[in-house]
Amino acid sequence: MRSVLRPSPLLLSALVLLASACRDEQAGPRPRTPALPPPTQVRFLDAAPADLTWRAGTTFAHGTVRYLGTRVSPRGAAPGQPVQLSHYFEALQPPPQGWEFFVHVVDPSTGQMLVNADHGFAGGLAPLGSWPVGKVVEDVHTLTLPATPGRVVLGFWKGDERLGVDDPKVHAGDNRMWGPELGGSLPPPPEYIVHRAARPPVIDGALDDAAWKAATPVVLRGSFDGRPVALRTEARLTYDDQHLYVAFDVEDPDVWGTLREKDQPLYTQEVVEVFLDANADGRTYNELQVSPHNVHFDAYFPARRQGMDLGWDSGMRSAVKVRGTLDDPSDRDEGWRVELQIPFARLAEVPHVPPQKGERWRFNLYRLEHPGRRGEEGQSFAPLFVGDFHALPRFGWLVFD
DSSP, X not given: OEEEXXXXXXXXXXXXXXXXXXXXXXXXOOOBOOOOOOOSSXXXXXXXXXXXXXXXXXXXXXXXXXXXXXXXXXXXXXXXXXXXXXXXXXXXXXXXXXXXXXXXEEOTTTOOEEEEXXXXXXXXXXXXXXXXBTOEXXXXXXXXXXXXXXXXXXXXEETTEEOOBSOGGGBOSTTOEEEEEESOOOOOOOEEXXXXXXXXXXXXXXXXXXXXXXXXXXXXXXXXXXXXXXXXXXXEEEEOSSEXXXXXXXXXXXXXXXXXXXXXXXXXXXXXXXXXXXXXXXXOEEEEEEOTTOOEEEEEXXXXXXXXXXXXXXXXXXXXXXXXXXXXXXXXXXXXXXXXXXXXXXXXTOSOSSOOTTOEEEEEEEEEEOGGGSSOEEEEXXXXXXXXXXXXXXXXEEEEO
């Protein structure tokens, strides 16, 4: 689904990523942190302080500049609270001219930016080219901890280039040097125990079959951090030898949609979605969507957000029942219900057909709502804690009973 900037609830974005379909709520650089009052003077030290909370010793530009480490204070700050970062560097040779300093906080599993804290080194008083050889240079700044744990990456940039990091093992890609981790740990991903149906449900959108009554209901929550949402979405799953069945019961006062053709960007409007990583490899996965008009979007991805194949056909069947009037904003609707029948044999990298008892897939369920046809609210089974519906390491577990 997403390659349009999306989902993601805490800071939703509207940028469309042409490389893949679905949205990324928080892709791209976030606004920079507010400018800091410039220091009155630059501190040049003979050595880095002894109380660094992150020690490095890694170098840039063929040994020209050494990153010694960072002190984070306070170490136990909670999300939303300010922390002070003090970074320490040393020029081992005359440093190159014209390079600016950058500091980002990224999601360590996906590399997605959570905070852009770029600023002039030492408030702009000590650009890289001015550092004296053999002295330790200090940069101190403050940022607000993001809602999700992150990792500092830092380095130097000029135009479209970044100053080279000498050891590829210590950078996060694109010559961004790893720094300290910020924030605590995330809760473990949730599990859904899916029970085999004694008799498969009839795909009619009614959700009145015995199979659904026996299936465990789960209420979707805010996709970014799991917070309660204004409009309820309840989902259930069951299976038989050939198919996975998914049901959504969606509360919605205005049911609408303008897209009528398969594989159009349904994720830009109201939609329910199923993501399935059957072999749980964190790479190959399928994305399936259904709109209130019972229009389908289905895609295969050979890697996260890469190589989206809209030629792949899931073979799913679905039915939708709207409790209200479609596309009429003048009245108040109750919502819509969806049933999906998904053939196991069509999905990517399925370990066994039918799944064996105890088999574990990675998966997530989503709903996109546009309150008043403005803005966007993302809901999910497994909260992502990062603005990207394709964050596979944050998916939940589908356990076959």
